[in-house]
Amino acid sequence: xxxxxxxxxxLLRNRRRSAVTILAAAFGFAAVNVFGGFTxxxxxxxxxxxxxxGGNGHLQVYRTGYKxxxxxxxxxxxxxxxxxxxxxxxxxxxDRILLVAGTMELTGQLDAGDRANIFVAKAFQPSHRDxxxxxxxxxGRGASFLDTGDSLSDENPNEIGxxxxxxxxxGLGLESDVALMARTVDGQINVVDAxxxxxxxxxxxxxxxxxxxxPLKLAQDLVQTEGVGRIAILLKHRHDxxxxxxxxxxxxxxxxxxxEVKRWDEESELYQLTKKMFNMIFGIVFxxxxxxxxMSVMNTMAMAxxxxxxxxxxxxxxxxxxxxxxxxxxxxxxxxxxxxxxAGLLLSxxxxxxxxxxxxxxxPPTIGRKVxxxxxxxxxxxxxxxxxxxxxxxxxxxxxxxxASSQGIVEALGHx
Amino acid sequence: xxxxxxxxxxxxxxxxxxWIEALRGxxxxxxxxxxxxxxxxxxxxKSTLCHLIGVIDQPTAGRVEFDGVDVLSLSDDxxxxxxxxxxxxxxxxxxxxPVLSALENVQLPLQMLGVTDSGSRKLALEMLEKVGLADxxxxxxxxxxxxxxxxxxxxxxxxxxxxxxxADEPTANLDSENAxxxxxxxxxxxxxxxxxxxxxxxxxxxxxxVDRKVHLQDGLITEDVRVxxx
Ligand SMILES: Nc1ncnc2c1ncn2[C@@H]1O[C@H](COP(=O)(O)OP(=O)(O)OP(=O)(O)O)[C@@H](O)[C@H]1O
Ligand SMILES: [Mg+2]
Numbered sequence: 001x002x003x004x005x006x007x008x009x010x011l012l013r014n015r016r017r018s019a020v021t022i023l024a025a026a027f028g029f030a031a032v033n034v035f036g037g038f039t040x041x042x043x044x045x046x047x048x049x050x051x052x053x054g055g056n057g058h059l060q061v062y063r064t065g066y067k068x069x070x071x072x073x074x075x076x077x078x079x080x081x082x083x084x085x086x087x088x089x090x091x092x093x094x095d096r097i098l099l100v101a102g103t104m105e106l107t108g109q110l111d112a113g114d115r116a117n118i119f120v121a122k123a124f125q126p127s128h129r130d131x132x133x134x135x136x137x138x139x140g141r142g143a144s145f146l147d148t149g150d151s152l153s154d155e156n157p158n159e160i161g162x163x164x165x166x167x168x169x170x171g172l173g174l175e176s177d178v179a180l181m182a183r184t185v186d187g188q189i190n191v192v193d194a195x196x197x198x199x200x201x202x203x204x205x206x207x208x209x210x211x212x213x214x215p216l217k218l219a220q221d222l223v224q225t226e227g228v229g230r231i232a233i234l235l236k237h238r239h240d241x242x243x244x245x246x247x248x249x250x251x252x253x254x255x256x257x258x259x260e261v262k263r264w265d266e267e268s269e270l271y272q273l274t275k276k277m278f279n280m281i282f283g284i285v286f287x288x289x290x291x292x293x294x295m296s297v298m299n300t301m302a303m304a305x306x307x308x309x310x311x312x313x314x315x316x317x318x319x320x321x322x323x324x325x326x327x328x329x330x331x332x333x334x335x336x337x338x339x340x341x342x343a344g345l346l347l348s349x350x351x352x353x354x355x356x357x358x359x360x361x362x363x364p365p366t367i368g369r370k371v372x373x374x375x376x377x378x379x380x381x382x383x384x385x386x387x388x389x390x391x392x393x394x395x396x397x398x399x400x401x402x403x404a405s406s407q408g409i410v411e412a413l414g415h416x
Numbered sequence: 417x418x419x420x421x422x423x424x425x426x427x428x429x430x431x432x433x434x435w436i437e438a439l440r441g442x443x444x445x446x447x448x449x450x451x452x453x454x455x456x457x458x459x460x461x462k463s464t465l466c467h468l469i470g471v472i473d474q475p476t477a478g479r480v481e482f483d484g485v486d487v488l489s490l491s492d493d494x495x496x497x498x499x500x501x502x503x504x505x506x507x508x509x510x511x512x513x514p515v516l517s518a519l520e521n522v523q524l525p526l527q528m529l530g531v532t533d534s535g536s537r538k539l540a541l542e543m544l545e546k547v548g549l550a551d552x553x554x555x556x557x558x559x560x561x562x563x564x565x566x567x568x569x570x571x572x573x574x575x576x577x578x579x580x581x582x583a584d585e586p587t588a589n590l591d592s593e594n595a596x597x598x599x600x601x602x603x604x605x606x607x608x609x610x611x612x613x614x615x616x617x618x619x620x621x622x623x624x625x626v627d628r629k630v631h632l633q634d635g636l637i638t639e640d641v642r643v644x645x646x
Pocket of ligand 1: 430
């Protein structure tokens with residue numbers, strides 16, 4: 001027999017009470033980890049949604065002032081064609097970079113013969129978009145927003161995609177001929193012809209009646225430039241981000257400066273806000289865990305201590321030091337913590353496995369279509385919660401045990 | 417050689433607006449190997465005196481010396497260690513730890529000393545044999561009779577080979593036959609190990625085999641007689 005066996009047997013004295021306490025700890029543990037696991041999954045989805053599905057890449061490069069002036073003076077803040085050209089050759093020299101994809105945002109008027117409406121367009125090189133989708137891990141390979149029709153291709157630069165709202169209000173369909181009208185970088189009005197190749201669901205209802213996508217080449221023809229608006233840089237591995245960011249800054253400095261290099265997390269407002277919100281909720285869940293577990297353990301320990309007052313007196317009379325009494329109850333608290341962490345781990349795995357098997361479908365706000373819900377089992381979270389839970393139960397046991405250890409031996413012995 | 421010296425010890429307890437004087441100036445010296453009975457009526461201060469000798473309580477005034485050292489000068493840890501090594505305790509209600517077997521109860525003081533389980537097991541078994549309970553080693557306290565429990569408690573008190581064992585009314589919860597057996601057992605262990613025993617009782621019938629009778633009344637020693645061994 002050693003002190004741990006003694007402590008364990010003491011917990012078995014009141015099995016029901018110990019079990020309830022351990023269960024409370026286990027539920028708290030599971031709540032934190034299931035919620036944390038869902039949060040981790042959410043963050044991954046938001047991140048990949050932004051980087052891959054949104055075609056934004058890990059890093060974005062644009063001219064200083066582009067964001068602020070893109071609507072009023074789109075031509076004035078483009079990355080010049082020659083700089084873009086040199087950037088596109090970076091992946092050949094730097095194998096951390098997978099793709100350098102120029103994009104352009106522009107507005108103008110979409111003419112469908114008898115009807116017309118303003119458009120908001122996103123332009124990109126179609127083959128680039130394929131790379132983004134192919135690389136996406138969380139969204140499944142080849143996923144795209146296409147609802148009907150074929151994807152755009154580099155070979156047919158006059159083909160465009162339109163949102164359902166545009167299709168509806170302009171009475172368009174696949175293969176419809178349209179004309180795009182916009183101001184060139186010199187301020188002239190220019191028109192190009194295009195054919196509707198596909199239609200898609202707009203990620204936001206506000207843009208539904210205006211949003212179109214077109215090949216970068218067509219957009220450049222329309223506004224008469226070789227330049228691009230924003231450049232998305234896609235990396236092979238996320239962990240290279242800081243190094244590549246630095247390298248890019250140096251590269252652009254050598255190009256004369258005046259550029260912004262932004263990481264995906266700086267650019268994604270949705271990610272930032274969601275992360276803030278979820279971190280807050282996570283903090284609240286965690287706080288509730290702390291309160292419930294510590295109160296429940298303290299209560300259990302306080303009751304055990306009252307019930308065992310005479311025994312504490314006996315042990316002290318036999319020569320156990322005050323610290324020995326505290327240690328004994330600390331061990332009992334620790335065992336509750338270990339039990340709670342193990343039961344909580346089991347509970348978390350059960351919830352995780354159930355969700356994995358059932359795979360309930362849901363629509364994340366960023367993707368705009370149904371995907372199977374997942375939660376992740378994050379080893380760091382599991383480890384941290386385990387350690388935290390054990391420390392917490394230990395502390396919650398020590399508090400009442402300290403009091404018990406310092407009471408008079410004679411009084412304790414006389415306790416009934 | 418004197419082991420324990422109680423010098424002009426007083427103990428007062430607050431009771432409402434007044435004080436109760438449990439001990440009113442007690443002088444007592446316990447020598448090595450003595451077998452002492454503290455007897456007297458209820459409320460005379462027997463338990464209080466036992467607590468002082470056992471170093472689980474301190475006098476309000478006066479001193480208690482153990483091996484010449486004033487126990488008041490010791491830290492709480494030092495007093496705990498003193499109890500663990502030099503003092504054994506036997507209680508009226510046996511006070512065995514219910515989740516420990518008879519053997520494990522006897523091992524407890526050794527475990528507090530840091531002796532390993534295997535090391536203490538052998539010694540504890542030997543001690544259980546001395547009290548005639550070797551075949552009950554694995555029993556839980558609740559499966560033992562009162563007399564058996566008290567014998568386990570005596571083995572537990574003796575396991576660290578203390579210099580003195582303090583027993584406050586060790587027989588109060590036993591029938592007279594078992595009570596006499598417990599006193600006889602303590603007496604034979606006292607002879608075998610040269611351990612001093614101080615036990616309290618209000619039962620005069622149990623005083624037959626003692627070396628020394630200390631009579632307490634109203635917190636004072638009224639009589640302290642040595643009996644020449646029969
Ligand atoms: N904790 C206490 N608070 C108040 N009074 C106490 C306390 N302990 C003992 N007393 C009082 O001190 C006196 C001596 O008590 P003590 O327990 O030493 O007597 P005793 O001889 O052991 O009696 P008994 O035979 O009933 O056990 C009694 O009057 C008792 O009521
Ligand atoms: Mg008494």
